[in-house]
Amino acid sequence: MxxxxxxxxxxxxxxxxxxxxxxxxxxxxxxxxxxxxxxxxxxxxxxxxxxxxxxxxxxxxxxxxxxxxxxxxxxxxxxxxxxxxxxxxxxxxCAAFLVTRMPRPQRQVVTPDSADDVLLQQIENDVAREYPIALAPAALIAEERDSALATDGETSSNHAIHKEQNR
Ligand SMILES: [Zn+2]
CATH class of the missing domain: 1.20.5 (Single alpha-helices involved in coiled-coils or other helix-helix interfaces)
Structure with missing residues (x-):
């Protein structure tokens, strides 16, 4: 083994x-x-x-x-x-920008003295019309209010312009 x-x-x-x-x-x-x-x-x-x-x-x-x-x-x-x-x-x-750019509704008693203020207001309104497309509805409301304001002071501003021309 x-x-x-x-x-x-x-x-x-x-x-x-x-x-x-x-x-x-x-x-x-x-x-x-x-x-x-x-x-x-x-x-x-x-x-x-x-x-x-x-x-x-x-x-x-x-x-x-x-x-x-x-x-x-x-x-x-x-x-x-x-x-x-x-x-x-x-x-x-954008909304905040638009809101700050929107002129506040100012119910003014338009007198010949405040005609310049009305004109300034209208210029501001025109400048403020640049808005994003997405916020068009809000801008539309703003424009409506602007036109309402413009109609409100139209007679007085026309009167003011006529007065200016007459000088
Ligand atoms: Zn063995």
């Missing part, structure tokens, strides 16, 4: 390297056959551990990929919100 198979030869046997000497020894040695089973089990467990490890790695990378995608989606959403906010702010600023 030859010497027992050492670990290296056992591993080689398990991995498929079946040399004649090892085969002869194993045919007659229960201890070495048991060792072969033991080493085979060990290698099988190691292989399973490696495979499950790579499975874990795949899960890890899948999680990483999903996290990256979520971050990208968040970054894509934020500019949209910023644009909506910016657009809203522009509209608000």
């Amino acid at each position: 030859t010497a027992h198979l050492n670990d290296e030869r056992l591993a080689q046997w398990v991995l498929g390297d079946h040399d004649a000497d090892a085969a002869h020894h194993l045919a007659h040695c229960d201890a070495c056959r048991a060792s072969v089973v033991e080493v085979g089990t060990y290698i099988g467990n190691y292989r399973d551990a490696v495979l499950s490890g790579s499975d874990r790695a795949q899960i890890f990378w899948a999680k990483q990929r999903r996290a990256v995608h979520e971050r990208l989606r968040e970054r894509r959403l934020i500019p949209v919100l910023r644009w909506a906010y910016a657009a809203t702010m522009v509209l608000v600023l």
Whole structure:
């Protein structure tokens, strides 16, 4: 009976390297056959551990990929919100600009002394007519009010102009 198979030869046997000497020894040695089973089990467990490890790695990378995608989606959403906010702010600023440019309704008792004020008011009204298209309805209201004001002071301003010409 030859010497027992050492670990290296056992591993080689398990991995498929079946040399004649090892085969002869194993045919007659229960201890070495048991060792072969033991080493085979060990290698099988190691292989399973490696495979499950790579499975874990795949899960890890899948999680990483999903996290990256979520971050990208968040970054894509934020500019949209910023644009909506910016657009809203522009509209608000336009409205505020229009409101500040709109002449306040001034019910004046038009006398020859205040004719210049009426003219100034009309010029201001004309200047204030530049408005964004989006705010056309608001501007329309402003124009209506302007025309109402103009009709209100028309007689007096005409009178003032005539008076100016007569001088
Ligand atoms: Zn043996």
